[in-house]
Amino acid sequence: MVAVILLSIATFVSTFLGGLFAIKFKDKLHYIMAFAAGVLLGVVAFDIFPEIIRQVNIYNFNSVEVMIALVAGFLLFHILEKSILIQHCHDEECFTHHKHPNIGIASALALAGHSFMDGVGIGLGFQVNPTVGLLVAIAVISHDFTDGMNTVSLMLANRNTDKKSKLLLLLVAITPVLGAISTLFFHVPAKFLVLYLGFFAGFLLYIGASDILPEAHSKQSSYRLMGLTILGTLFIFTITRFI
Template identity: 40%
Template sequence: MPILLSLAAFLMTLLGGLVADRIGKHRHLVLGAAAGVMLGVVAFDLLPEALAHNSLNVHGVPLSMLMFALAFLGIHIVERSMGMHTAHEGDYAMHRHTRAGVGLTAGAALVLHSFLDGAAIGAAYQTDASLAVAVAIGVIAHDFTDGFNTYTITSLYGNARRRALTLLTLDALAPVTGAVLTSLIAIPSGILEAYLGLFAGFLLYLATSDILPEAHTARHATGWTLTATVLGTLFMWGVIGMTG
């Protein structure tokens, strides 16, 4: 049963990525919606889950929130350092290569997140079958946006379409793998909360520093781009509210 449930997540993830791939001339709307969805994932899903698993405080601060700040500052420092090397053509080529690496890193983080989603389905099934179904509904509902974001982020940072589709495929397979391996792999609570905080900081930085500015500097960017961002956030609120 966990494997069957995770297969639904597999299909939904692929669908989300393929939708992002097909919306060409409306790229600014895709980016605006992706930023809103990412904000919703961070605010309504990742951080609350991280705090729910809180088992360790570091100098009075939950470990997850410390990792959240470190991830945000870390990627900011890396990007500011990259911006210092744009004066010459060779430096620009290196800059583009490094940005592509950022896209791949973000895509890989989303793949890991999807793996943990699948692991949650398997772990819930070991407790109660009805609980597994409830968890799976939540996973399936937001896996569309996971696939959407995986493709959008990977391609935004200069990676070829084939590479973005490869990351999308890995993201779709991840929940199935997680569900299968749950009985063999137990994720310690401390590691889970640290990862959730780290991922939340990473996503929030990409959404606010890169994706939103890119969306609003597009030639065809209009008030609809802002509307897409708001709707993306509200969509995730609705999803989390129905499945939480």
């Protein structure tokens, strides 16, 4: 139990540092977002999908149900984001730039929900045995830096203030700790977890391809930006080889 709480505090630090990094280098936000888009692709392809396939094989789940969850994650966020634009944009400027502070907040809240599940993952890992728990924790801590980075990038890109971005960063950083503590009180069925993974993969694919990547290229495209995206994917590929 002490290990679970200590490791979830490490996720807090990792997420928070990622967010501060994005605030510090906000004049380089385009480069950060190009890298982050690659990271998201890598997380979906080399982290989430292999885990889904593993769980589907172990429990003999119906893979179509997981894919429905993926489509739901993609479409739900798409609908949410565009509905915010329809309801809050009253001028052409707002529509053409596809940006609104509330979209940043909705994205940050979705990342907070995910971070809660990161914490749940650590707790559940330790319920299996300490080795599994530690492996999950390493996976979570190493990618949480990018969770924090994405939270701040999406907040700032949608024209939120530094102060509000830090507030949402704090929320995203604290939720893994809450998620880890929650596993001391309740049990999460494997079926729910695999559906969550599908749903989250859909969400990541959407924000990666529809928000973060277009934002990275919104001023101008360059080979450097494309290189950073490839680097982001390779980064996650490399990390996931070791865990």
